[in-house]
Amino acid sequence: MRAATVGATCHGSSSDAGAGSGAPVVALVGAPNVGKSTLFNALTGARVTMGNWPGTTVAVSRGTWRAGRELTLIDFPGAYSLDPLSPDEALTRGLVVDAPACERPEVTVAVVDASQLARGLYLVTQLREHDLRVVVALTMGDVATSRGITVDPALLAQELGAPVVTVDPRRQRGLDELARVVVDSAARDVPSPRLLAPHPSAAHPLSPHQFREGPTASQGVEDDALAREDERFATIDRAVTASITRDPSAARTLSDRVDRWVTAPVAGPLIFMGVMWLVFQVTTTVAAPLQAALGSVVSGPLTSTLRSAFGSVGLGGTWAEGLVVDGLVAGVGMVLTFAPLMALMFVLLALLEDSGYLARAAVVTDRLMRSIGLPGRAFLPLVVGFGCNVPAISATRILPTARERLLTSLLIPFTSCSARLTVYTLVASVFFGPWAGTVVFVMYLVSIGFVIGVGALLRTTLWRTFGADPLLMDLPAFHRPTLRLIAGVTWQRLSGFLRTASGIIVAAVTVVWLLQSIPAVGGLGFGEAPVADSVYGRLAQAVAPIFGPAGFATWQTVSALVVGFVAKEAVISSWAQTYAVADPAPGATGATGATGALGDQIVHAFNASSGGHPLPAVLAFLVFLLAYTPCVATLAAQRREIGVRWTAFGVGLQLVVAWLAAVVVFQVGRWWW
Amino acid sequence: MTTSAACSVLEAPLNIALTLVEAQGSPGLLRRLAALGIRRGHRLEVVLATAGGGRVVSLGDSRLALGRDLAAALMVQPR
Numbered sequence: 001m002r003a004a005t006v007g008a009t010c011h012g013s014s015s016d017a018g019a020g021s022g023a024p025v026v027a028l029v030g031a032p033n034v035g036k037s038t039l040f041n042a043l044t045g046a047r048v049t050m051g052n053w054p055g056t057t058v059a060v061s062r063g064t065w066r067a068g069r070e071l072t073l074i075d076f077p078g079a080y081s082l083d084p085l086s087p088d089e090a091l092t093r094g095l096v097v098d099a100p101a102c103e104r105p106e107v108t109v110a111v112v113d114a115s116q117l118a119r120g121l122y123l124v125t126q127l128r129e130h131d132l133r134v135v136v137a138l139t140m141g142d143v144a145t146s147r148g149i150t151v152d153p154a155l156l157a158q159e160l161g162a163p164v165v166t167v168d169p170r171r172q173r174g175l176d177e178l179a180r181v182v183v184d185s186a187a188r189d190v191p192s193p194r195l196l197a198p199h200p201s202a203a204h205p206l207s208p209h210q211f212r213e214g215p216t217a218s219q220g221v222e223d224d225a226l227a228r229e230d231e232r233f234a235t236i237d238r239a240v241t242a243s244i245t246r247d248p249s250a251a252r253t254l255s256d257r258v259d260r261w262v263t264a265p266v267a268g269p270l271i272f273m274g275v276m277w278l279v280f281q282v283t284t285t286v287a288a289p290l291q292a293a294l295g296s297v298v299s300g301p302l303t304s305t306l307r308s309a310f311g312s313v314g315l316g317g318t319w320a321e322g323l324v325v326d327g328l329v330a331g332v333g334m335v336l337t338f339a340p341l342m343a344l345m346f347v348l349l350a351l352l353e354d355s356g357y358l359a360r361a362a363v364v365t366d367r368l369m370r371s372i373g374l375p376g377r378a379f380l381p382l383v384v385g386f387g388c389n390v391p392a393i394s395a396t397r398i399l400p401t402a403r404e405r406l407l408t409s410l411l412i413p414f415t416s417c418s419a420r421l422t423v424y425t426l427v428a429s430v431f432f433g434p435w436a437g438t439v440v441f442v443m444y445l446v447s448i449g450f451v452i453g454v455g456a457l458l459r460t461t462l463w464r465t466f467g468a469d470p471l472l473m474d475l476p477a478f479h480r481p482t483l484r485l486i487a488g489v490t491w492q493r494l495s496g497f498l499r500t501a502s503g504i505i506v507a508a509v510t511v512v513w514l515l516q517s518i519p520a521v522g523g524l525g526f527g528e529a530p531v532a533d534s535v536y537g538r539l540a541q542a543v544a545p546i547f548g549p550a551g552f553a554t555w556q557t558v559s560a561l562v563v564g565f566v567a568k569e570a571v572i573s574s575w576a577q578t579y580a581v582a583d584p585a586p587g588a589t590g591a592t593g594a595t596g597a598l599g600d601q602i603v604h605a606f607n608a609s610s611g612g613h614p615l616p617a618v619l620a621f622l623v624f625l626l627a628y629t630p631c632v633a634t635l636a637a638q639r640r641e642i643g644v645r646w647t648a649f650g651v652g653l654q655l656v657v658a659w660l661a662a663v664v665v666f667q668v669g670r671w672w673w
Numbered sequence: 674m675t676t677s678a679a680c681s682v683l684e685a686p687l688n689i690a691l692t693l694v695e696a697q698g699s700p701g702l703l704r705r706l707a708a709l710g711i712r713r714g715h716r717l718e719v720v721l722a723t724a725g726g727g728r729v730v731s732l733g734d735s736r737l738a739l740g741r742d743l744a745a746a747l748m749v750q751p752r
Contacts, residue, residue, distance in 0.1 A: 081708035085701055116735045119710050149734065229707065259729065260721060263738070268724040363738040367725030370740075470698075471727060471740030472705065 030111030032078030033476035035139040040075040042169035067179030115144040128194040148247030159239035284387040290340035298333030331506030345391035354481040375404040385415030393637035413630035414450040419568035501636035550662035551610035551617030616669025620662040627658035691749040
């Protein structure tokens with residue numbers, strides 16, 4: 001079932017990326033939160049590609065490790081053991097252990113947390129039961145020291161039968177020695193496995209059956225498995241006792257004291273809300289001026305410089321200028337304006353994860369999220385989504401499994417972002433006067449309702465076993481985050497986003513511009529037709545009747561929605577364009593008079609299309625706008641995180657949900673208003 | 674609780690040295706517990722009661738957060 005192997009196959013050439021097809025492959029394995037990825041980044045620098053292992057949903061990083069000779073280093077997702085209890089662990093087992101000998105990695109580096117030695121050694125003892133070259137890298141020495149724990153690597157190596165190297169990837173210590181030991185190890189024969197027992201079976205329960213008497217066939221298998229477990233733990237105990245010295249006077253650590261507050265029944269949730277508020281503020285209030293500044297540079301000086309450049313070579317006003325300035329540059333400009341927002345989001349995520357707070361937040365939110373059927377850690381991406389969906393999609397990386405990331409990514413577009421708010425405010429103030437604020441608030445409640453409702457729908461149809469796992473989570477020690485590390489990871493993620501998002505966004509902006517410029521009536525040149533007579537306008541007119549049952553089947557309204565697909569912020573100005581009126585003044589609210597000509601046109605349009613029931617039609621329109629599709633930047637982010645097929649599914653799902661909801665709102669609403 | 678009676682982690686008092694007596698659950702869950710250091714005969718202490726009704730247990734040098742249902746399914750006894 002595996003689509004690819006770690007390195008050279010027994011029959012031919014190797015897979016892509018890494019140091020090239022001849023280079024030996026080194027696997028990096030270990031539990032989550034032991035500093036494995038930090039070590040990986042320290043060893044490979046910028047020479048990294050990240051992505052899903054072919055044919056799987058498991059994220060794996062590959063890089064080049066210059067360790068004297070060039071090695072391909074593969075960072076496997078965190079695994080506590082070789083038992084395939086999740087797709088992540090199954091992949092590790094499949095590629096490191098179950099592969100035929102010539103397809104296994106040359107050396108397997110097991111990263112072990114020195115401050116939690118016994119736990120980390122579980123995986124190591126399992127690895128040592130197979131024909132593998134194992135090297136142990138001990139991390140978190142500083143945490144161990146602060147708890148009064150000292151580990152002797154030489155004694156530990158003796159007990160395990162594998163070399164042990166102490167490393168500190170944050171401070172770049174011990175890396176050269178690790179390189180030397182790994183290269184050395186690769187040159188030797190594979191050491192004999194620790195146990196000569198038959199290959200461990202995949203099923204060895206540790207159940208109360210062990211208390212019962214009576215021979216049965218399955219009892220024999222269980223006894224074997226239990227005996228192996230006992231032997232494993234005996235080895236671990238011996239190794240720990242031999243190599244660890246403890247300072248009994250070590251004080252209760254800061255970590256413990258903070259935990260007392262951060263997971264407490266009352267203080268915990270309050271602290272959590274405070275942190276979420278901070279995250280929300282940073283991604284809206286702090287990011288907004290940076291985005292606006294970048295946006296105005298692109299739409300101001302850059303655009304006018306380009307236009308005059310085109311003018312000076314006699315191409316002013318031609319399709320070439322339009323393509324470059326209104327298509328490509330506008331598209332690239334939009335991508336760039338997301339850069340500060342995404343950077344801030346990645347920094348925040350890294351801070352929360354690296355410091356260890358995120359695990360505590362997951363504990364605090366677990367019960368509430370479980371009761372509404374969502375994964376515990378989904379809280380953060382959903383909160384961010386109310387500011388902007390784009391960084392929220394990227395924030396789903398903090399969810400531990402692919403299924404949780406997928407479900408959350410599909411639900412994030414139902415969170416009502418701040419761009420949608422601009423449309424709500426305008427429309428609500430035109431139609432509802434003093435009730436506008438209430439209507440907007442109700443839209444947010446509807447948004448939450450969609451998230452919970454669609455979540456339930458997806459779980460009952462697609463993922464029926466979802467959420468069955470109990471909360472069982474490791475709480476890593478609190479760390480002071482390393483800024484250099486965070487900067488490195490942020491740059492990596494940001495450049496990845498910009499690379500993949502720019503294609504889709506630029507394409508979408510260019511296509512809309514093109515459709516609006518191509519006339520649909522004869523006798524008019526390119527770019528000369530008013531919107532109504534362009535191909536774009538004709539398409540909007542053709543599509544508009546679909547919204548008849550929802551009460552807003554005017555082509556101008558529909559056209560605004562199509563533009564909203566590209567960017568929700570553009571809805572209002574594009575709406576104004578279709579009526580050939582001026583944009584309403586920014587921030588204009590209140591009665592019809594204050595919003596001016598556009599407001600009048602909208603009132604007229606809704607009155608006509610709804611057959612005299614404008615208010616339900618307006619509500620239907622707002623509900624549709626809330627749910628129908630994310631903006632193209634969100635789609636780009638989704639494509640990056642969950643792939644093309646699921647993104648397309650999400651679009652389809654949203655269109656259907658939005659249309660049904662809008663129709664229901666209108667048809668039911670018009671009995672009252 | 675008396676010196677020989679077992680109770681669940683949920684009912685156990687805080688900061689007392691305990692031994693795990695039995696774990697109830699699916700084979701997959703039990704394997705995961707073992708990998709994290711929760712196994713029959715292993716020593717642990719219940720350290721905190723968390724928001725949502727769960728517990729934080731300390732196992733040697735590690736700490737784990739357990740949900741309420743899971744805490745009710747682990748039986749312990751004082752050492």
